[in-house]
Amino acid sequence: MGWENFDPVRVGKQLEDLALIGKTEEGGTTRLAFTPADIQAKEYVKKLMLEAGMVTYYDPVGNLIGVYEGLNPEMPGIIMGSHLDTVPNGGKYDGIAGVLVAVEIVRTFFLSGHRFKPNITVVAFADEEGVRFGGSLFGSRAMTGLLSPEWLERTDEQGIKLKKAMTDCGFNPANFEQAKIDPAKFKAYFELHIEQGRILEKADCPIGLVLGISAPSQLWATIRGRADHAGATPMGERKDALAAAAELILAVEKICTPKEGQVTVGTVGSISVQPNALNVIPGEVRMSLDIRDIDINLRNQAIEGIKESAQEIALRRGIDISLEETLAIEPVILDQNLINALEQVCQKIGLTYKKLISGAGHDAMLMAKIIPSAMIFVRCRDGISHSPDEFAQIEDLYLGAKLLYHTIGSLL
Ligand SMILES: [Zn+2]
Structure with missing residues (x-):
């Protein structure tokens, strides 16, 4: 069928090549969105797309798109991709593996002389990480029509607006609405990505079929007690905001420890104390709460539980605790038909997989909001990501690619 034309060594070399674009002294890679390194990486991949028989273009927001044209482009086709931008001092696989594997799969079809009726499209999304302008999934946001014009006004640390950075790279932020794709033209979106966790490694399994993507609700708790003298205030008369915060943190941990079969997680990752002095009872604490689940009802239940705990702690200690939700992203369930298709191919080609x-x-x-979507996870070492130590075996990427290749073949 042509799979023998897939060249994992070539993909390995491309991963190394891309790691050099924006290479840091610490051994990682820094390619923030709309920087010269980011564009250089995209141009590198554009060349690969051309070699794979695709026509390429950038949409107005800087998504790099390659199209392997079909005989009947009006038929709904397949789109696959991921991103090439990195976090500061990031790894060489996060996002990049998904783009390179997608291009190499198309090249495999091309070398084997396979032309399908519909198009196969590969996209390297712009600004997935969102580090520079403080908001992730920019390119896919525009592509799915979910981008608001205010987003373009965001600034980086130097005060450069996103729209200015885009224009400087030759893109056209004013036309961002034209980046929206017509979902009727696509029957499936696939993304291969390293797992960025330890589940597959622990299960001794190279491939994961992703059932859904859990999403955060982020809240800020403000705990107001009273700042008193640490020596002159007896224990029974204190309104210690930090002691209350400690109770609340443990409540978050307890409430978010999931029951069998559930996947809730809760984190207090940022905390500030006022006045933060050795001999003053803490008067005020602000802390973040990040609560995630794949099931929005379970996530809401956890948040309700935390609110009840906060109320109880506040009442008992005679202090004030307020919780404000600053971000709530909806979790996503991926497409069951595509998961079934992937699973069937796994069984057919004898691939060990795990659903996660x-x-x-x-x-x-x-x-996934506009096109049936699926994700393939590839095992990575120690679950490490966003780090120069990020590592996935090329053999595992090869298996993920093989699964994707045959699944696409089964759908077209
Ligand atoms: Zn990624």
């Missing part, structure tokens, strides 16, 4: 959920966000989250 993604704790991290991906472009597939937004694509």
Whole structure:
């Protein structure tokens, strides 16, 4: 069928090549969105797309798109991809593996002389990580029609507006609405990505089929007690905001420890104390809460539980606790038909796989809102990601690619 034309060594070399674009002294790669390194990486991949028989273009927001044209482009086709931008000092696989594997799959079809009726499209999304302008999934947001014009006004640390950075790279932020694709033209979106967790490694399994992507609700708790003298205030008369915060943190941990079969997680990752002095009872604490689940009802239940605990702690201690939700992203269930198709191919080609959920966000989250979408996870070492130590075996990427290749073949 042509699979023998897939060249994992070539993909391995491309991963190494891309890691050099924006290479850091610490051994990682920094390719923030709309920087010269980001564009250089896209141009590198554009060349690969051309070699794979695709026509390429950038949409107005800087998504790099390659189209392997079909005999009947009006038929709904397949779109697959991921991202090439990285976090500061990031790894060489996160996002990049998904783009390179997608291009190599198309090249395999091309070399084997396979032309399908519909198009196969590969996309390298712009600004997935969202580090520079403080908001992730920019390219897929525009592509799915979910981008608001205010987003373009965001600034980086130097005060450069996103729209200015885009224009400087030759893109056209004013036409961002034209980046929206017509979902009727696509029957499926696929994204291959390293797992960024340890589930597959622990299960001794190379491939994961992603059932859904859990999403965060982020809240800020403000705990107001009273700042008193640490020596002159007896224990019974204190309104210690930090002691109350400690109770609340443990309540978050307890409430978010999931029951059998559930995947709720809760984290207090940021905390500030006022006045933060050795000999003053803490008067005020602000802390973040990040609560995630794949099931929005379970996530809401956890948040309700935390609110009840907060109330109880506040009442008992005679202090004030307020919780404000600042972000609530809807979790995403991926397409069951596509998961079934992937599973059937796994069984057919004798691939060991495990079904799991993604704790991290991906472009597939937004694509799933308009096109049936699926994700393939590839095992990575120690679950490490966003780090120079990020590593996935090329053999595992090869298996993920093989699964994707045959699944696409079965759908077209
Ligand atoms: Zn990623």
